[in-house]
Amino acid sequence: MNGTAPMYKATQRPEAEAQLRTLERLETVCRARGRRVTRQRRAVLRALLAEGGALTAYELLERLRVEDGRSTPAGVYRALEFWMAAGAVHRLESTRSFILCEHPEAPHPGQLLICRECGQVVETEDKGVAAAAHRLGEQLGFVLDRHLVELTGVCGSCRARGRAAEPGRRPA
Amino acid sequence: MNGTAPMYKATQRPEAEAQLRTLERLETVCRARGRRVTRQRRAVLRALLAEGGALTAYELLERLRVEDGRSTPAGVYRALEFWMAAGAVHRLESTRSFILCEHPEAPHPGQLLICRECGQVVETEDKGVAAAAHRLGEQLGFVLDRHLVELTGVCGSCRARGRAAEPGRRPA
DNA sequence: GCGCTGATTGATACAATATATCATTTCGCG
DNA sequence: CGCGAAATGATATATTGTATCAATCAGCGC
Incomplete structure (x- = not known):
């Protein structure tokens, strides 16, 4: 380590x-x-x-x-x-x-990006995603109050590292 | 229940x-x-x-x-x-x-809208949300393969009904 | 500081959700 | 039929989350 x-x-x-x-x-x-x-x-x-x-x-x-x-x-x-x-x-x-x-001041709906290799979690407040979700709710007649957005994949550093050798990972 | x-x-x-x-x-x-x-x-x-x-x-x-x-x-x-x-x-x-x-043919990332009053779940394949999420991943260097998007709120009919009378609900 | 009051904790039990293991059965196929 | 892979049945257990209630603590007016 x-x-x-x-x-x-x-x-x-x-x-x-x-x-x-x-x-x-x-x-x-x-x-x-x-x-x-x-x-x-x-x-x-x-x-x-x-x-x-x-x-x-x-x-x-x-x-x-x-x-x-x-x-x-x-x-x-x-x-x-x-x-x-x-x-x-x-x-x-x-x-x-x-x-x-990571942003305790902002009470906005956020998104979480999760790396399945290293377990890293990045929290964002992406306007695009939030707006698209809100628009979708409106289209369908929903008044939304909870946005759960969790996107899972592999982060940049894990991809870089992964190309070469094999695992020594710790998925969260 | x-x-x-x-x-x-x-x-x-x-x-x-x-x-x-x-x-x-x-x-x-x-x-x-x-x-x-x-x-x-x-x-x-x-x-x-x-x-x-x-x-x-x-x-x-x-x-x-x-x-x-x-x-x-x-x-x-x-x-x-x-x-x-x-x-x-x-x-x-x-x-x-x-x-x-509801769309077993489409293997795309979908979204689920959940009504907390009646438990109704609407499944969508919204391009806007999917695209925004994908873009967000790219910005952060993630290659995403799982999109979990669950939006919770109150659906149109429950809001209409809710205005008048009081509950007799069963949130899912 | 004293005692009131409501928030919080400690302790215990239990409910709800999910997986591991392994012997047995079933299915598809040659 | 009979083989081998896939699936099940049965059982046990792991993981995750709540309920309850008595005891304690923190803030507050006095």
């Missing part, structure tokens, strides 16, 4: 600091709404932040248990639900996992 | 006959590929056809058991997997249920 191997999945990400600020901002917003940001909730967010990618609820649970043996599935799901309501976490339906939101 | 609920969802649909022809066509295609269309698989398809909407795997199982008490979860999932591979059934990730494909 290091040395010559490309550190394509940074553990020390430059965005980390920015996301910590985001975290603080989220807390402020929550408190303003009378919601509390507690130890457990913070722990969930930190675990996702540290992972830098998607985790299933039970993977998350394992990590939380390292620090607090009393963590339970219910607790994890409650925290995840809390953050999803706040727009800070997304659920990836296609992999049944959860990931930190 | 229970026996006392009103049968508001038609069991005799005009499209049923056309879909039965589709079924035959599917069987032909499958056989040509060396896949078999068996009693159990046919039963799964017929149950979905009769329902006229989405069913979870276990709802499906209940129905199958009426005719064959030996049906098991594994069997149902195997049949569903088979038909999904053949493009005849879709899985709705957002509701963890399965539905008959």
Whole structure:
């Protein structure tokens, strides 16, 4: 996982600091709404932040248990639900996992692009896709309030790497 | 979900006959590929056809058991997997249920519009959405091979009905 | 600081969804 | 018929997600 191997999945990400600020901002917003940001909730967010990618609820649970043996599935799901309501976490339906939101300020319908090789998830706010979806809904008489768009494939770096050698992968 | 609920969802649909022809066509295609269309698989398809909407795997199982008490979860999932591979059934990730494909000939990426009031699911092959998604993938260097687009909201008839009276609903 | 109140957690149990394994049966075919 | 691949049956188990309720905690007015 290091040395010559490309550190394509940074553990020390430059965005980390920015996301910590985001975290603080989220807390402020929550408190303003009378919601509390507690130890457990913070722990969930930190675990996702540290992972830098998607985790299933039970993977998350394992990590939380390292620090607090009393963590339970219910607790994890409650925290995840809390953050999803706040727009800070997304659920990836296609992999049944959860990931930190990269644009917690924008409450718009987003899209998720998932690399099946390395598990990388890219979140976008593409106007084109959103508009096309909205138009489609109108055509069919629907008033839409939830846009689930998950596009799966292979990312650029995995294709580049894949051409040469064979796998040493970790699909999410 | 229970026996006392009103049968508001038609069991005799005009499209049923056309879909039965589709079924035959599917069987032909499958056989040509060396896949078999068996009693159990046919039963799964017929149950979905009769329902006229989405069913979870276990709802499906209940129905199958009426005719064959030996049906098991594994069997149902195997049949569903088979038909999904053949493009005849879709899985709705957002509701963890399965539905008959309305355009089994087209292997294109489709979209599903889901009414949260009546559970109706409309399947489309919208060029606009598909193109926008494809373009987005290109921009980000992804080669996509799976497009999951599920748009949830309220359909026209439910909005019309909803204005007047109050609920008696059954979200899928 | 005290005590009220509602939010949150801990603990436990359980529901819902999905897959693994392996012996047996069925199907298509020569 | 009889072979081999495909499919099933039966069973067990893994994974994912909720319900319940008592105990605790955080904020708030006093």
